[in-house]
Amino acid sequence: MIVVKFGGTSVKNPEALKQMASIVASHATQHPLIVVVSAFGGVTDLLQQITDEALAKKATYTTGIDQITARTEESLSFWGGDASTREAVRQILSRLSECAKSLFEETESSDAVSAEILVTGEALSSTVISGYLNALGTANRLEDSSQFITAMHEGRRVKVDYAATYSALQKLKEKEGVVVMPGFMARTPEGALTTLGRGGSDFSAALIANGVSADELYIYTDVSGIYTADPRFVRQAKPVETLSYEEALELSHFGAKVLYAPSVQPAFEKKIPLKVKNTFDPSAQGSLITSSDLISNKETVIGISHLNNISLITAEGADLIGQRGFTTRFFETFSQHNINIILITQASSEYSLCVAIDSGDADTAQHALSERFETEIRTGRMKPFRIESQLSIVALVGENMKSHTGVSGKLFSSLGANHINIVAIAQGSSERNISFVIDEINVKKALNTIHERFFEKQRKQINLFVVGVGTVGSRLLNILDLQHQHLLDKLSIDARVVGISNSKKMAFNEQGHEISKWKHHLEEGEPADLSVLIARIKSLNLRNSILIDNTASHDVSACYMELLKNGIGVVTCNKIACSSSLSNYQALQRVSIDQKVPFYYETNVGAGLPIIDTLKNLIDSGDSIHSVVAVLSGSLNFIFDTYDGRTSFKSVVEAAMEGGYTEPDPRIDLSGLDVKRKLLILARESGYALELEDIATEAFLPEGALETADVSAFLQLLEVNESHFESLYKEASAQQKKLKFVAELKVLSDHYVEAKVGLQGVDSTSDYYTLSGSDNILILYTDRYQKQPMVIKGAGAGADVTASGIFGDIIRASNYR
Ligand code: ADP
Ligand code: ASP
Ligand code: MG
DSSP states (O other), rough: EEEEEEEEGGGHHHHHHHHHHHHHHHHTTTTOOOEOOOOSSHHHHHHHHHHHHHTTTTTHHHHHHHHHHHHHHHHTTOOOOOOOHHHHHHHEEEEEEHHHHHHOOOSSOOHHHHHHHHTTHHHHHHHHHHHHHHHHTOOOEEOGGTTBBBEEEETEEEEEEEEHHHHHHHHTTTOOSSEEESSSSSEEESEEEEEEOOTTTHHHHHHHHTTOOOOOEEEEESSSOOOOOOOOTTTTBOOOSSEEEEHHHHHTTTTTTTTTTGGHHHHHHHOOEEEETTTTTTTTTEEEEEOGOOOOOOOOOEEEEEEEEEEEEEEEOOTTTTTHHHHHHHHHHHHTOOEEEEEEOOTTTTTEEEEEEEEEHHHHHHHHHHHTOOOOOOTSSSSOOOEEEEEEEEEEOOGGGGGGGSSHHHHHHHHHHHTTOEEEEEEEEEESSSEEEEEEGGGGHHHHHHHHHHHOOOOOEEEEEEHHHHHHHHHHHHHHHHHHHIIIIOOOEEEEEEEEOOSSEEOTTTTOOEEEEGHHHHHTSSEOOOOHHHHHHHHHOOOOEEEEESOOOOOOHHHHHHHHTTEEEEEEEEOTTTTHHHHHHHHHHHHHHHHTTTTTGGGGGGTSSHHHHHHHHHHHHOOEEEEEEEOHHHHHHHHHHOOOOSHHHHHHHHHHHHHTTTTTTHHHHHHHEHHHHHHHHHHTTOOOOOGGGGEEEEEEETTGGOSSSHHHHHHHHHHHTHHHHHHHHHHHHTTTTEEEEEEEEOOOOSSEEEEEEEEEOOOSSSSSTTTTTTEEEEEEEEESSSSSOEEEEEESSSSSHHHHHHHHHHHHHHHHH
């Protein structure tokens, strides 16, 4: 004989009922069968609502009854509904109205009447399903499971009288054919109707399976088995093929709703194989729960589950906590009030003791404990009980964890790297589970982080927020799109673009935008607002989040600190933050190191050239800088390399702007400010505490150029002053020199450096005489490179090289933790 249970979604509408019937028919050809059914999906919630409203004397409770009547009619009309089924249904519905009316009218509330209302869902569904199966030719009898199962409620706990239940179920043992039974319902020893708790139809089926010594127990639901994590929270979760009863118990105890926790024990006791399968995909393998000695290849960790709505109660008091008398009274208080303790932790100092309970019990617990320990609290022997709420428990489960070391190290390091604070930890002595308490807002992030670490060994997801989609940003998005598969294949990085913003619009997609359609997504997006953007990045709370700043915006750079502090990495080509005040630069570096959050800005100097990273490596490995001479402005180099007095200086500047070689405002390049900022960053990376004012500038622009109102006025002024540039050029070329805008840093002593930028005429003996186009060069003399300098040379400006430099930083940031 086998027992087959169908959950609420598996019978929720005509399509589901047809599916259910075909599964029942296929089992029935092979075995005598007991079919246990839940209420039609959502009906128990409606019944609870009817009860609550009737008790609150709200006449609106009848709306719920109308809805249930309509749902039931829907379940009958698609196959017609024979007269006797219809009559049985009519009686159940009329009894429902009577019960609800009595709650509405009576002043006394009655548990028995409330329970009778709640189990109406199963009474209806089992009646309809029995009639439907008969009509289809699957002959069956309907049995009332409340006649077999004896149980009562103690607080939130359901206590089954196993002996009475199993003995009553003997009668069903020898039955042939198909029996249909409602789940969820039971009777108290006094004969009143009661429930087995929400989700309790699984339990009914397991009790029946035990009572009739079934060969197998099938739980048909709306997912293909017990998943490695709740699939509503972790999209990558997948079904666990085989797990032991103990593992299933741990997972369900800590919240895996797919199986109501008390259902495991009855199956375990008789070693009945328990199969969790999908009604809507019955050929999918599903999960098999069986004895651990029958499982050959055991995984170390088989799943993660979680429970929300948790409160933590902490008892603190020197000399007191840990004493036997105290502990006994403490735990007694919970059991006296039927409060279920989910997790216990105690520091080895025994100064404090912490228990996790359902938040619904928190007030009762606090009240009861404060009363029980009133004297100790009043006399200062212990502190008042502390309650923290809005917490979740996450449990990592696996029978084989006990024979593997390093599981908790791996667990907590991945959480730490994602800034998930652990409020409390417990590990059962069976070592079958490691459970810990975190803030509820972090639960999704934690589940995904751990899931990725333990179940998606080959893959790391990074979540990018791209701000600025001009020439550089759009090229970057193009690279991210083209390289997405390559990153997955070669580096196991799944780089998703979750947010995109320009100054007008922003668009988010938690699952990652389809990058090739970013323009479209952005157009469809919401109005851009930087503070909303930052708040959204924080509230999405995705693991490995990184903001990519492709702007030259002061406002965006002003957000880095907040982002880093919240564990969100920053990759930027925007120089403003690193060339801002020394104290801000240092604070950003410190936060990045302290909080272990990536902060990369390689493209601040020399676009994609490996300048900052090289400097960092030299300094970190104990080298020290003697001098840096560099041509760092691709734009100025392009301009002075192109300009020969024949085409106007203004048109050369315009060409540089069009090629993306300049900052959006070319004055920042031509004033030398851009190069000054770069030299400042190099000096700081070399370990020198400089401010921008410490760098001298030899200006070359005609007077008034930097005071122009806007870019077009500036360009006009360049045109008017063409002769100024012509004479600069002629003077240099008369001496066979070329004009280069050079940045220099000279270390004069440990604490004293000289830094300057300016236009110089350089002759053919110079290393950078031949530097062409938008190239950059950096010549570095250090302790190690005293005679022959280290030279880094190459394309140092332009949207493509900058975008690929940012891409390089994103990869580095992905590997940061
Ligand atoms: P039924 O109505 O069939 O009893 P439930 O809604 O009680 O179904 O349980 C199935 C649901 O449990 C799934 O749809 C899924 O959302 C949720 N769930 C939570 N944790 C898990 C898990 N680890 N594996 C599978 N499903 C889970
Ligand atoms: N119908 C009940 C509930 O929704 C029992 C069950 O479906 O398992 O909780
Ligand atoms: Mg269920």
